[in-house]
Amino acid sequence: xxxTARRMFELLEPICLVTYFADECNEELAALGHRGYWDGYFAxxxxxxxxxxxxxxxAAFYSFAEGEAARHIPSAWGTIPPEASVAARERGSAASLRxxxxxxxxxxxxxxxxxxxxxxxxxxAPTEGRVMYAGMRTLPVPSDPVARLWHSATMLRExxxxxxxxALVGARVGGTEAHVLDxxxxxxxxxxxxxxxxxxxxxxxxxxxxxLRERGLVDADGGFTEAGxxxxxxIEALTDELAAPPYDAxxxxxxxxxxxxxxxxxAKLVAAGSR
Numbered sequence: 001x002x003x004t005a006r007r008m009f010e011l012l013e014p015i016c017l018v019t020y021f022a023d024e025c026n027e028e029l030a031a032l033g034h035r036g037y038w039d040g041y042f043a044x045x046x047x048x049x050x051x052x053x054x055x056x057x058x059a060a061f062y063s064f065a066e067g068e069a070a071r072h073i074p075s076a077w078g079t080i081p082p083e084a085s086v087a088a089r090e091r092g093s094a095a096s097l098r099x100x101x102x103x104x105x106x107x108x109x110x111x112x113x114x115x116x117x118x119x120x121x122x123x124x125a126p127t128e129g130r131v132m133y134a135g136m137r138t139l140p141v142p143s144d145p146v147a148r149l150w151h152s153a154t155m156l157r158e159x160x161x162x163x164x165x166x167a168l169v170g171a172r173v174g175g176t177e178a179h180v181l182d183x184x185x186x187x188x189x190x191x192x193x194x195x196x197x198x199x200x201x202x203x204x205x206x207x208x209x210x211x212l213r214e215r216g217l218v219d220a221d222g223g224f225t226e227a228g229x230x231x232x233x234x235i236e237a238l239t240d241e242l243a244a245p246p247y248d249a250x251x252x253x254x255x256x257x258x259x260x261x262x263x264x265x266x267a268k269l270v271a272a273g274s275r
Contacts (some may be wrong), residue, residue, distance in 0.1 A: 004255060005243040009160060011262040012118070015153040017274035025092030032080050032088055042072035044089035047082030048135030060131045062165045063175035065200055070247035086139065093154075094147040100272045101265060105145050114261035115149035117254055122152035124249035125159055129166065132158040149265075156246055163242030167235045176200070176208050180218070181232045190222045 019025045020041075029040030046057045046069075054070035076085075098106045102108065105111060119141055132196050136155045142148045162222040176197070183194035190206050192198060212218040217228035225234075247255060 002237070002240040002244055003159075004159055004247050007259065008121075008156070008247060009243065011259065011266045012041070012153040012156055014266050014269035014274050015150055016125075016157045017096065018100065018269070019089060019093045019154070020151070020275045022092075022096035022100070024095040024099070025089055025112065028088035028092035028095075029085060029100045032084055034076060034080065034085070034205045039072050039076040040085065040088075042069060042078065043076035043082065046073060047077075047086045048139055049131070050135075051077060051082065057251075061175075062168070063178055065176055065204065090147055090151060091144065092122070094142075094144065096274075097146050097269075100274070101146075101268055105268060110261040111149065111265060112145045114258060114265060115145040115152065117189040117250060117258040117261070118152040118156070119148055120254075121246040121249050122155040122159070125246035130159055130162040133162050156243075158244060160239065160243040164229075164235075164239045166242060167238040170238070171231055171235050173231070173235065175209075176204070178211060180212060181206060181228065181235075184218075184224045184228070185232050191218075 025039055025044075026040060027046060030036075032040075034040040034043060042057065048062070049056065049060065051074065053088075054073040057065060057073045058066070058069040078235060101111075123137070123141070125133070127137055136151075136158050139151070151159070168174075174182065179194060179196045180191045183191035183197065186194075188194050192209070195251050197205060209218060209222060212228070213220070214225075216225055217231055219225050250258065
């Protein structure tokens with residue numbers, strides 16, 4: 001099932017990425033009155049948790065640097081109800097999918113079947129220890145197949161993300177450190193130039209890199225050591241293992257069918273860069 005979890009991640013991630021890469025979601029959130037991309041991001045993604053303080057959002061999101069959540073929460077909810085941000089996120093994401101996929105694929109029986117099977121998996125996983133996933137489970141599942149596919153794929157993404165956080169915590173790898181390891185795994189050097197890192201204060205980045213060197217995960221030149229590479233691989237393997245339970249709800253035949261129906265959808269999205 002770990003192989004299944006990795007394959008489903010590869011197939012579903014491009015569906016989720018339209019929320020962050022395509023224009024429609026940002027436009028919907030801006031139309032509500034959010035001041036910029038990150039206001040809309042934090043407000044719409046955190047909204048299923050309720051009006052929790054920034055400290056809770058920071059803990060649940062995990063990978064953002066200290067203070068980043070507080071720049072947007074709770075001010076992003078000041079005049080815009082969380083429910084409105086959630087709805088705008090769904091509308092924009094579904095609109096992006098329809099545009100990229102085109103009428104024929106977006107309206108196909110295969111997409112409807114993929115939405116149904118993805119929803120079956122996404123609504124049958126345990127919520128214990130899965131804060132972001134549990135929040136998503138409280139939201140109604142859309143009736144429209146395109147919106148339902150996006151919603152269920154995003155539920156599974158948050159389920160996987162919760163497991164990834166658990167794997168990182170178990171490995172004693174903090175959120176900023178995780179971005180360094182991810183950058184190195186992607187072949188980005190120096191890792192400090194990674195888009196999720198380069199804006200952070202230089203002193204903060206230097207402290208993170210020094211800590212990774214002291215633990216033997218990064219070498220003097222800022223590259224992976226063997227121990228660092230093994231740690232990253234171990235975290236990813238455990239993430240896959242922890243992401244497997246939702247797919248227990250599907251029979252082997254249903255899993256095969258889901259892969260078959262998702263492949264043309266994912267191929268179209270990958271070709272467009274989910275934009």
